[in-house]
Structures are given as structure tokens and as C-alpha cells.
Amino acid sequence: MAKVKYSKSKTTAKKLQSTFTNTTTAAATPPNWPPFKPALPIAALDLQPPVPGYADKILVAHNFFPKSLCRDYVTFLNTLPLITTPGRPKRGEAVRVNDRYQIDDARFAQRLWLETGLKGLVLDDSVKHLWGGEPVGLNPSIRIYRYTKGQYFDAHYDDYNLVTLPSTTEPSGTNTRTVWTILLYLTSAAEGCIGGETVFYPHDRKVAKEEIAVGLETGMLLLHKHGEDCLLHEGREVLDGEKWVLRTDLCVRR
Ligand SMILES: O=C(O)CCC(=O)C(=O)O
Numbered sequence: 118m119a120k121v122k123y124s125k126s127k128t129t130a131k132k133l134q135s136t137f138t139n140t141t142t143a144a145a146t147p148p149n150w151p152p153f154k155p156a157l158p159i160a161a162l163d164l165q166p167p168v169p170g171y172a173d174k175i176l177v178a179h180n181f182f183p184k185s186l187c188r189d190y191v192t193f194l195n196t197l198p199l200i201t202t203p204g205r206p207k208r209g210e211a212v213r214v215n216d217r218y219q220i221d222d223a224r225f226a227q228r229l230w231l232e233t234g235l236k237g238l239v240l241d242d243s244v245k246h247l248w249g250g251e252p253v254g255l256n257p258s259i260r261i262y263r264y265t266k267g268q269y270f271d272a273h274y275d276d277y278n279l280v281t282l283p284s285t286t287e288p289s290g291t292n293t294r295t296v297w298t299i300l301l302y303l304t305s306a307a308e309g310c311i312g313g314e315t316v317f318y319p320h321d322r323k324v325a326k327e328e329i330a331v332g333l334e335t336g337m338l339l340l341h342k343h344g345e346d347c348l349l350h351e352g353r354e355v356l357d358g359e360k361w362v363l364r365t366d367l368c369v370r371r
């Protein structure tokens with residue numbers, strides 16, 4: 118397996134974020150995402166720390182999407198032009214070996230924010246202090262990852278981005294900053310995907326005994342703090358089946 122270079126100095130390591138900068142040059146037409154059916158949320162959602170001790174950095178929400186909707190999405194996403202990672206990462210980039218689709222789609226980001234229960238979930242009194250500002254929406258940069266057997270995303274940090282969200286009241290849009298990464302797992306062992314855990318390393322080094330592994334669960338949302346306080350993390354190698362993930366980020370007003 119190729120190894121990523123990452124520095125113990127966080128400042129240097131933060132350069133790894135270049136993996137995530139928008140590389141879209143021309144405005145692409147957004148895809149016709151399947152409707153959220155049945156209407157969401159199907160049951161009351163809540164955010165829980167998957168492990169004790171890191172409740173201010175890693176949270177999950179079970180059954181954010183029902184399994185049937187995940188299945189519809191995977192079927193649909195299979196029709197999109199996913200691009201396999203170029204073999205050789207640029208200097209300072211984390212090694213990512215997967216198939217990816219990226220689109221700037223503010224309307225879909227808004228649907229994910231307003232039509233799924235996510236907005237209510239993050240504005241709940243129990244968690245609203247965590248975000249470092251007032252959450253106002255999701256990053257329009259939507260990324261879809263498919264990892265097949267042998268694919269993985271090596272250890273890296275996610276940096277923040279400055280994003281302008283469309284607004285009905287502010288003519289030039291709402292200026293925001295991304296604060297937490299949001300991953301929606303669309304497959305898991307239930308669909309035959311083995312491996313692929315998202316693993317966090319709290320002490321800036323990839324040491325097995327310190328790892329916090331979040332296992333795949335179909336329809337589960339994983340949120341983790343990014344930017345300056347991002348934990349070193351990786352998408353562990355998929356051993357069998359396919360791991361499908363949708364990624365966006367939580368945005369706060371700046
Ligand atoms: O696929 C995963 O589990 C991790 C993805 C990730 O780290 C990222 O999108 O930055």
C-alpha cells in the first residue's frame with residue numbers, strides 16, 4: 118500500500134487539504150438526484166459520540182437515510198461519471214485511491230440541509246455549541262466516493278474552506294466557513310462491504326493502539342470537526358464489496 122507523507126507538525130500537515138479544494142473549472146450541470154422518499158427524517162434523529170472522550174470532535178447519527186433510500190442512491194450514483202484517482206498524488210496531497218464524483222450543487226446541498234432533518238439536528242440545544250458559529254447550511258461542493266476492494270483514503274487532515282451560500286435575503290449570498298466534515302455512509306457489511314472504517318488518530322500519528330475506528334453503517338451520518346482542530350484520519354482499505362459515501366461540510370456564518 119502506498120504511504121502518505123504527513124508531518125507531525127500540524128501546520129505543515131494542514132497543507133494536505135489540497136486534496137479537497139474545488140477543482141471544478143467549468144460549471145457542470147448537477148445530476149437529477151433521487152427524491153428523499155420516504156419523507157425524511159423517518160424517525161427522530163440524534164447525534165451521539167461513537168466513542169467516549171471525543172464528543173466535541175466526532176459524532177454520528179444513525180438511520181439518517183433509511184436503507185431503501187441508500188439503495189436508491191447507490192443505484193443512481195453508479196450512473197454518474199466517477200473518476201478514478203490519478204495514480205500519483207501531487208506534493209502535499211493525501212493518497213486517495215477511490216472513484217470520485219464532485220459537483221457544485223447548492224440546490225442539492227440546500228435540500229440535504231432542509232429536507233432531511235439535518236438542520237434541526239445541528240441546531241438542537243444539546244449540540245449547537247459545538248460548531249463554532251451559527252450553522253447556516255452545507256457546502257455546495259458535494260463529493261461522492263466509491264471504494265472497491267483494495268481502495269482506501271490514507272491518513273490526512275481536512276481543512277476548512279470559505280464558501281458563499283446562496284441567500285434569499287442577502288443579494289451577494291451568505292459568507293460562511295466550513296467547520297465540520299459530514300460523511301453519509303450508503304453501504305456497510307449489510308450490503309457486503311467489509312472494511313472501509315473511518316479511523317481517527319487523536320495524537321497526530323498513525324498508531325494502531327490509539328485508533329478510533331468508526332465502522333460503516335448503512336444510512337449513518339458521521340460528522341467530525343475539521344480545520345485547525347481536525348483529527349488525523351483515514352478511510353481504511355475496503356476488503357470486499359463497495360463502500361459508497363456522500364461528503365459535504367457544515368457551514369457557519371462568518
Ligand atoms: O471515506 C472515508 O471514510 C473518509 C473520507 C475522508 O476522509 C474525506 O472525505 O476527507
Ligand SMILES: [Fe+2]
Nearest residue numbers: 273274275350
Ligand atoms: Fe478526510
